[in-house]
Structures are given as structure tokens and as C-alpha cells.
Amino acid sequence: MMLKVETLDLFHGDAQALDQVSLGVDAHSVVAIVGANGAGKTSLIRTIAGTHKPARGRILWHGQDIAGWPSHKVCELGIGQVAEGRQIFPTLTVRENLETGAMLKRAKSKRHTNLERVLALFPKLAQRSRQAAGTLSGGEQQMLAIGRCLMGEPSLVMFDEPSLGLAPAVVGEMLRTIRQLASDGLTVVLVEQNVAVSLKLADRAYVLENGRIVLEGTGAELLADDRVRQAYLGL
Amino acid sequence: MPFDFYVTVAVQGVLTGLVYGLMALGLSVIFGVVRVVNFAHGEFAVVAMYLAFLGFAMFGLDPILAMLPIGLGFFGLGYLLQRHLINPFVGRPEHEQFILLVGLAIVLVNGLLMLFGPDTRHANLPYGFDSYEVANVLIDKVRVYAAAAALVVAALLFAFFRWSRTGMAIRACADNLLGAAIVGLDVKHLYALTFGLGMACVGAAGALMVVLADATPMLAPAFTLLAFTIVIVGGMGSMAGALVGGILIGVSEAFASFLVAPSAKSMFSFAILIAILALRPQGLLGRKQ
Ligand SMILES: Nc1ncnc2c1ncn2[C@@H]1O[C@H](COP(=O)(O)OP(=O)(O)OP(=O)(O)O)[C@@H](O)[C@H]1O
Ligand SMILES: [Mg+2]
Numbered sequence: 028m029m030l031k032v033e034t035l036d037l038f039h040g041d042a043q044a045l046d047q048v049s050l051g052v053d054a055h056s057v058v059a060i061v062g063a064n065g066a067g068k069t070s071l072i073r074t075i076a077g078t079h080k081p082a083r084g085r086i087l088w089h090g091q092d093i094a095g096w097p098s099h100k101v102c103e104l105g106i107g108q109v110a111e112g113r114q115i116f117p118t119l120t121v122r123e124n125l126e127t128g129a130m131l132k133r134a135k136s137k138r139h140t141n142l143e144r145v146l147a148l149f150p151k152l153a154q155r156s157r158q159a160a161g162t163l164s165g166g167e168q169q170m171l172a173i174g175r176c177l178m179g180e181p182s183l184v185m186f187d188e189p190s191l192g193l194a195p196a197v198v199g200e201m202l203r204t205i206r207q208l209a210s211d212g213l214t215v216v217l218v219e220q221n222v223a224v225s226l227k228l229a230d231r232a233y234v235l236e237n238g239r240i241v242l243e244g245t246g247a248e249l250l251a252d253d254r255v256r257q258a259y260l261g262l
Numbered sequence: 263m264p265f266d267f268y269v270t271v272a273v274q275g276v277l278t279g280l281v282y283g284l285m286a287l288g289l290s291v292i293f294g295v296v297r298v299v300n301f302a303h304g305e306f307a308v309v310a311m312y313l314a315f316l317g318f319a320m321f322g323l324d325p326i327l328a329m330l331p332i333g334l335g336f337f338g339l340g341y342l343l344q345r346h347l348i349n350p351f352v353g354r355p356e357h358e359q360f361i362l363l364v365g366l367a368i369v370l371v372n373g374l375l376m377l378f379g380p381d382t383r384h385a386n387l388p389y390g391f392d393s394y395e396v397a398n399v400l401i402d403k404v405r406v407y408a409a410a411a412a413l414v415v416a417a418l419l420f421a422f423f424r425w426s427r428t429g430m431a432i433r434a435c436a437d438n439l440l441g442a443a444i445v446g447l448d449v450k451h452l453y454a455l456t457f458g459l460g461m462a463c464v465g466a467a468g469a470l471m472v473v474l475a476d477a478t479p480m481l482a483p484a485f486t487l488l489a490f491t492i493v494i495v496g497g498m499g500s501m502a503g504a505l506v507g508g509i510l511i512g513v514s515e516a517f518a519s520f521l522v523a524p525s526a527k528s529m530f531s532f533a534i535l536i537a538i539l540a541l542r543p544q545g546l547l548g549r550k551q
Contacts, residue, residue, distance in 0.1 A: 030547075071329050076444065078440070078443050094522060097448075098443045098444070099443070099447060099448040102445065102446025110441070114438055114440050114441035114444055115438070115441060116433070116438050116441055117437060119433060119437060120431070121431065121436060123430055123433075123434075126427070126430060127430065127431060127434045127442075127445050128445050130431060130446070130447060131445075131446045139390075155520075178443060179446060262416070
């Protein structure tokens, strides 16, 4: 197993955001994490990424415990993140934003091929390469966030609500891109408000409620589950 | 009063102002990225002045050359200070940072007083009284050298931030800290580098200052205040603003001490500060929040 999370606890001050969370991600699979607002999805991603420090539990990356590692060391392992709210650098140019993604040791030598790949994936970014990233539209900023992450040569990418706040036409494009990346061999953890779509895409899925995993199974199993259908699909 | 006199005063003010600007640039860079206000800024400048003075008194080392080793040493000192002393305070309430840095300032000034006493020290450069005469305007040679050196250091810093990868990474941290952590930038290291660069500016400026003013520990609080005034006038976080602000304050000081009295030289500077705060609070080249 590529990534294995074991009984993870996380606190924001006194408030517990993750409670005994365990999950596994196989290489080259898509894992969806489903949950209501405030369930702890972002907290989980950020704890794996090393920007939050867990109180207890283990995060095993190919068997090595990386819980509590600083984020730059975690990124160096090949764990990338397309964060909630995109988190691009608004005053840097589009090109510079992409370059910041390639400052990892693992990615430095492959900078040029990765840049070509990203610009082929998102031709819009090539047109706007000298523009300040803050002037891009929401959809373009999301493309930039994905492109910047790919510049770091990740083997696992955690997407946190990549379609949030985007126009419906762009949402489809974004999800097609993620499906494409997954079929090219990228391992994907996907948090997506569009639950039906993300479960269809997922090999495995987990439902998070109040910081706890309450349900897990294959994407198809959860799509058919009555509780999921009622709570998240409105059926 | 002949017109040439005014031109002379203005030129001297611009030249001094560039050195002030370099000092303020250090403060501005540190605040713009690390978001820590270096309340010991002027104190560090005076430490650098004493080092340059000692280099000159003991080895005859020209302060304008001493700027290089002092700047380098201050870079290392700044890196270590940020990494080990200040970093734990990043993100903590402002009054805690304030107490830490003011405490540091007090230690530095009193350390200087213990070592050197309160007397002023003057570096008597062999070319200290030489001057250039350009169309009836007399310009001190030392000021020209010091200003040129300050400009070179500032230009190198601009180029570093604009074109180097590390400079780009530091700008990214200033832009979006969470974003920087997400792409895997080592934020603590970059913060320490930034603090080191800011300190290198103060170190270099302090060394150059020895040719413009006599060293005494009592200058330290005045320099801290001066750097603050310049950064606020020029615009918080704007590198060009620090230089422009430095020149403006340098010229205003020159005219105030010439037209009123040397002891009143800060008078115009504070008037400018108040005017800026009232009319353009983001500073001349600062961006609106
Ligand atoms: N930095 C923080 N400080 C304090 N509490 C936090 C912090 N970040 C998150 N929380 C709290 O932790 C809980 C989980 O938040 P989290 O952002 O992980 O949820 P989420 O599932 O990503 O929600 P959303 O769908 O709204 O993005 C929430 O109750 C939230 O208020
Ligand atoms: Mg979230």
C-alpha cells in the first residue's frame, strides 16, 4: 500500500478535528473522501501534507512513518496537494508560480519536461505565462494550482475541492483533467463536493463525519448505499 | 543665499539619503516577508558602525570596503537569529515580538556602552575632506563613495529578488505562506535567509554610515526611528519605496540642518511622516491594503 493512515487524531486547539481516522491508498488508484462541511476533509489532507501536526496516529508512506514531518520533507517524497482555495501566489507571474512547484530536489532536473507537459495540459497557462497570477479567472487559477503541483513530480496528489466556486462548464473540464491524470498513472485522493462524480471516479471511498470515518467501500458500493444516497446525493 | 548652496545641500542630502535608504531597505525586506518588525534595527546599524570604526582604527581598513565582510557577517548573524531566536515568535502576538526585539536592542546598546563608552568615535579617512567640484557645486568624496556603494548593494538585492530562484521563493512566501508550504518550500529556511539579507543591508549601511557620522551608542534609537520613518514614508514592503523614502528623508534632514539648525534636522522628516500618514497612509510607493 502506498499510503496508510492509522488511527490519526488531530486537534485545532481544544477542538478535535480528526478522531481515530484510518484509511489506505493503493498506488495508481483513486480514493474519494466524502463528508459534509466541517467534517474534517481539509484537516485530514493537511495533516498528511505536514502542515498540521497530529496528536496521535501514524501516516505510513511505503511503510515509513512520516507523521509530524515538516511539509517540505513530505513534498519531497512525492506527496503533492492541490489545496482548498487554490493557494496560488497572486503577485508572481503564472510562469513563476509554476517554477515554485519545481523547486523540490526530486523535480529540479525534470523542470523543462514537466513544464512542457503542464503547458500542453493547460494551453491557457502558456498564453498567460507573463501575467500576474492574481489576474487569472477562478478556473485558470485552479489550472495553475494543478499545474504547479504537477511541476513537483508527485506520485500522489490530494485534490481538495478542485471545482469549488467554478462555473459549471469549467467544473466538467476540471474533473476530466483529474480523470485523465489518474488514468495516466497518478495516484489520486479526491475531496469533491460533487459526490456522485467523485464516487464514480473512485476505486475506494471513505465517508467522514465529525472527524470520524463512518463508512468505507468501493466507489460503486458507496454509490449504492442508502445512507450515502440520502445524505450526500439527495436521493 | 546663492542658488549653488541649495543645490549642494540637496545633493549631499540625496547621497546621505541613499545610505539611509539601504538601512531602511533591510527593515522593509524583513517586515515585508517575515512580518516581524525589527525594533533593534538602528542598534544593529550602530554595531556595524563600531565594527567599521574598529577595522579602520586597528587595520586602516576603508569602511567602504569593510562593508563587505560586515555585510556578510551580519547575513550569517541574521540567519542564525531568525532561525533560533525570532522564529519561535513568528505568528505570536505582536507585543511578544516587540518585547523580544526591544530587549535585544537594549542589550546591544548597553553592550556598546560597556565596551566603548558614550563618547563619539570618528574615522579620520585620508580622503575625508576631499571633494568634487561640479559647476560650482561642492560634493564630499566620501559621500559619493558611500552612496554609490549603497546603490550597488540595493541593486544587487533587487536583482536577487527579481531574477534568482531563491528570491522568487521568498516572494512566494511573502505572497501566500500556506501556498509556499504546500508546494514544499522550506519556509523557515527562507525566512532565515530573508532576515539575513535584511541584516546584511543594515550591516553594510552601518559600515558606510561611519564616513557620514561619528559613531556613538546614542545614535541607535535615532536610527531605528529613522528607518521606521523612511519605510512608512516610502511604503511598507516596497523595496523601491525604501530607497525613495531614504532620499526624501536625507534631503529633508540636509535642508533642516542647513536652514534651521543641525539639532533640528529631524524636524522636516517628522513633518513629512505626519503628512504621509494623513494623506497617503500606504506610503509613496506602497500598495493599498
Ligand atoms: N485552523 C483551524 N483552527 C480551528 N479550527 C479549525 C481550523 N481548521 C479547521 N477547523 C475546524 O475543524 C473542523 C474540520 O474542518 P475542515 O476544514 O477540516 O473540514 P472540511 O471537511 O474540509 O470542511 P469544508 O467542506 O467546509 O471544507 C471544523 O469544525 C473547522 O471549524
Ligand atoms: Mg475543506
